Amino acid sequence: MKALSILGSTGSIGTQTLEIVDDFPELFKVVALTAGKNLDLLVKQIQRHRPEVVALADPNSIAELQERLTSCGAALKPPVLLAGSDGICAAAAWASADLVVTGIVGCAGLLPTLAAIRAGKDLALANKETLIAAGPVVLPELEKSGSRLLPADSEHSAIFQCLQGTPWADSARLSTGIAPPGLRRIQLTASGGAFRDWDPADLSKATVADATSHPNWSMGRKITVDSASLMNKGLEIIEAHYLFGLDYNEIEIVIHPQSIIHSMVELADSSVLAQLGWPDMKLPLLYCLSWPQRLETPWRRLDLTEVAELTFRKPNPAMYPCMDLAYAAGRAGGTMPAVLNAANEQAVAMFLEERIQFLDIPKLIERTCAKHQQELRADPSLADVLAVDSWARQITAEAAP
Incomplete structure (x- = not known):
């Protein structure tokens, strides 16, 4: 049985991971949970899964959680309760955990992910910002600890699954900085987001409601805006570079409105392998949890005659x-991807608050990255990454029109 520490248990990644645990109770158990402010859901998760430790991001919520758990009665053995950044990191490195699912959104997931790596834990990586902001820091830590990093987002999981048919599959060591033998090109598929069928000239009129209306599925507001701007794929390009070791010239984005092909790899002999499935995050999460095995599920099976057509187009840079x-930013390397990520998070937050327009997002990001050019650290430390993350958010906020 595999013991799991789930970071961000009340979010989308965390709740879907717990659904998988419910589907396969003989294979997985929960030993650690971390969460934000959704105590109603967290208490239910604790009652059902009986973790050894629970950590809250907000120390001020500990007393309320303790009171709620006490009211559950003697039938519930209380877990160890921790709080704050140190508490989240302790849960990530919890001794009895075999695999850590990193579902915390944004750069807040960096420190607990590093704590898990330093504790020698394998990771199901759903927090892309860990590699984007701190790839030069994370890669040496992985090498030192021997932790295995498995991609849990659908695009990088698709690439990982396609590579299982290559000579590299036996080792499956990602984030080494060296491309797997025979891998020539990666194609990351993108839905195109809310504005994929708009005229670029109309983007100046885009509202928050427009940007957060995804044509294919329901996601969180921040990631939906990133999908509309295609920054989600831009960040995934950087993550793919660190995961699979390819040069940026060999990592492409393809607009695929049906979202059935989750990504493709081209091998040295010109063969192209693709992973297909209905758009559902549970499948890549399950593969992370069960790898290298395949588990039988009752989930809906893909019927291409139902899909009817698969279409593709190049993304328009004007859009x-x-x-x-x-x-x-990826090609600049060093601390520049951390600045890009932080500037985007800040700009998107201001857009969602209706303080800026949609087209201000790339303008603010570009301005912040340009200001950082002279201060770029080619070989950053963790302190450097955290410092530029804070700096970029401040500079972006101050530059808002």
Whole structure:
């Protein structure tokens, strides 16, 4: 049985992971949970899964959680309760955990992910910002600890699954900085987001409601805006570079409105392998948890005759300026991807608060990255990454029109 520590248990990744645990109770158990402010759901998760430790991001919520758990009665053995950044990191490195699912959104997931790596834990990585902001820091830590990093987001999981048919599959060591033998090119598929069928000239009129209306599925507001700007794929390009070791020239974005092909790899002999399935995060999460095995599920099976057609097109840079900003930041390397990520998080937050317009997002990101150019650290420390993350957020906020 595999013991799990789930970071961000009340979010989308965490709740879907717990659904998988419910589906396969003989294979997985929960030993650690971390969460934010959704105590109603967290208490239910604790009652059902009986973790050894629970950590809250907000120390001020500990007393309320303790009171709620006490009211559950003697039938519930109380877990160890921790709080704050140190508490989240302790839960990530919890001794009895075999695999850590990193579902915390944004750069807040960096420190607990590093804590898990330093404790020698394997990771199901759903927090892309860990590698984007701190790839030069994380890669040496993985090498030192021997932790295995498994991608849990659908695109990088698709690439990982396609590579299982190559000579590299036996080792499956990602984030080494060296591309797997025979891998020539990666194609990351993108839905195109809320504005994929808009005229670029109309983006100046885009509202928050427009940007958060995804044509294919329901997601959190921040990631839905990133999908509309294509920054989500820009960030995934940087993550793919660190995971699979390919040069940025060999990592492409393809608009695929049906979201059935989750990504593709081209091998040295020109063969192209793709992973297909209905858009559902539970499948890549299950593969992370069960790898290298395949578990039988009762889930809906893909019927291509039902899909009827699969279409593809190149992304229009005029529609998606964030795409080129991400390529530029990735190629600059060092601390620049951390600045890109932080500037985007700040700009998107201001857009969602209706303090800026949609087209201000790439303008603010570009301005912040340009200001950082002279201060770029090519070989950053963790302290450097955290410092530029804070700096970029402040500079972006101050530059708002």
